[in-house]
Amino acid sequence: MIRVLVADDEALVRSGLRMILEAAGDIAVVGEASDGDEAVSAVTRLKPHVVLMDVRMPGADGLAAAARILAAPHPPKVIMLTTFDLDEYVHEALRLGAVGFLLKDTPPRDLATAVRTVAAGQAMLSPTVIKRLIGSFVDKAPSRAESARRRLSSLTAREEDVIRALARGLSNAEIGRELSLTEATVKAHVSRVLAKLGLANRVQAAILVHDATLG
Secondary structure: OEEEEEEOOOHHHHHHHHHHHHOOOOEEEEEEEOOHHHHHHHHHHHOOOEEEEEOOOOOOOHHHHHHHHHHOOOOOEEEEEEOHHHHHHHHHHHHHOOOEEEEOOOOHHHHHHHHHHHHOOOOOOOHHHHHHHHHHHOOOOHHHHHHHHHHHOOOOHHHHHHHHHHHOOOOHHHHHHHHOOOHHHHHHHHHHHHHHHOOOOHHHHHHHHHHHOOO
16 A cells, blocks of 8 residues: 655645545555645654645745655655646755656546556656756756766766656656667666766656756
């Protein structure tokens, strides 16, 4: 059973999310929080596998709470809940180590699938939405792009092929088919690339690749 904490300042939203997730059968909402401080406390107390975190809440907002949660040892997976007018905050959350984000109007079936995906250790990389997010709000200063290019230059040609395919939102199986590699080999490449670049997850790798294309 996947244990989920829902953090949102609107009781109606929390209730709706709980209903959708628990209808999935393999997901249990173990707690709710109405602000960032409550979310941090609930994570410590309830040990969820996944946290659905609203960006804008009273007191400590979702971004501040995510930073505290993700800085702790063995943190849960964090997915930010947002609307497009708050994308800049979500972008920062991804840099902190959140594994993705969902729009609040995400279809119920997709919401449950997202929770299962991140609980299994995969990041939420929507090829269209995340590229729009990064393209709109990432700092386009030449120094940032140059820094990203220098970091990527440490990779072998094959590793660069893998990370660029990853940044397009492809799964390990899809990368393997495109590059004629086994899925196990792709997984090994991804792990090696993340370690070499000092990145926490696939989302941060995608951001680095997109940073390198700016300017």
